[in-house]
Amino acid sequence: MITIRRILVPTDLSSNATPAVRYGAELAEKFGAELVLLSVVNDLALIIPDAVMPTPVAIPDLDGLIAAAKTGVSNLIGELGLGRLNPKIEVRIGSPATEIVAAAGDLKADLVCLGTHGRGGLAHLLLGSVAEQVVRHAPCPVLTVRPPKA
Numbered sequence: 001m002i003t004i005r006r007i008l009v010p011t012d013l014s015s016n017a018t019p020a021v022r023y024g025a026e027l028a029e030k031f032g033a034e035l036v037l038l039s040v041v042n043d044l045a046l047i048i049p050d051a052v053m054p055t056p057v058a059i060p061d062l063d064g065l066i067a068a069a070k071t072g073v074s075n076l077i078g079e080l081g082l083g084r085l086n087p088k089i090e091v092r093i094g095s096p097a098t099e100i101v102a103a104a105g106d107l108k109a110d111l112v113c114l115g116t117h118g119r120g121g122l123a124h125l126l127l128g129s130v131a132e133q134v135v136r137h138a139p140c141p142v143l144t145v146r147p148p149k150a
Contacts, residue, residue, distance in 0.1 A: 004031040008090075008109035010038040010100045010134075013072045016117040018080070020145040024113035025082050027143075033110070035087040037077070038103050039069040040096040066091050097133035105139045113143045 009024035011017040021037065028035035041062070069091045077087055090107070092099040104112050116131045135142045 004033045004110040006034045006036060006107060006109050006111075007031075008036045008038055008100070008104050008107060008112045010040065010096070010103075010112070010114045010130075011073065011076065012096070013039065013069075013076060014115075016147040017115045018076075019147055020113050020115040020143075021076065021080060021082075023143065023145050024111075025080065025085055025087075027111070027113065028085055028087075035082070035085050036090055036103075036107055036109070037073050037087050038090045038092065038100065039073050040099045041065045041069050041091060041093045042096065043094050062093065066093070097130045097137070100130070100134050101137045101139070104134075109140050111141050111143060112138050113145065116144045116146045 004027065007024050007028045009021050011021055024037075025035055027033065070089055073089045073091075077083055077089075090103060092103060100112065100114070103109070112134060114131055114134060116129075131142075131144050135144065
């Protein structure tokens with residue numbers, strides 16, 4: 001029998017990530033599992049290397065970004081009515097795919113549930129699909145959820 005005790009749901013707080021959060025929450029409820037919502041604050045040095053920038057980029061206040069991520073996830077919990085599940089909020093700094101895979105291992109997740117499409121943009125062009133990297137490297141099964149067609 002499959003035992004799922006902890007479900008990790010990474011979110012970039014975009015509308016594309018919401019269906020994966022809903023799936024993760026529904027599965028957590030059905031399995032009686034702990035729900036962990038993960039937000040990864042991009043390390044800008046990983047996204048925009050100095051070699052491609054003609055002038056230095058001002059690096060935002062990391063503490064402010066972490067606080068904003070926690071607030072964003074807390075707001076998402078309220079918007080989706082997930083408070084009854086008492087989800088845990090995890091915020092990490094770095095490359096999203098790397099941090100998602102590391103969090104899955106560190107937290108001993110039994111399942112990762114993530115969207116197939118995130119914000120994208122330059123990071124996607126330079127780093128490839130976060131979902132693809134997580135599927136390839138996660139230490140547990142990964143459920144990918146496509147956003148609804150517009």
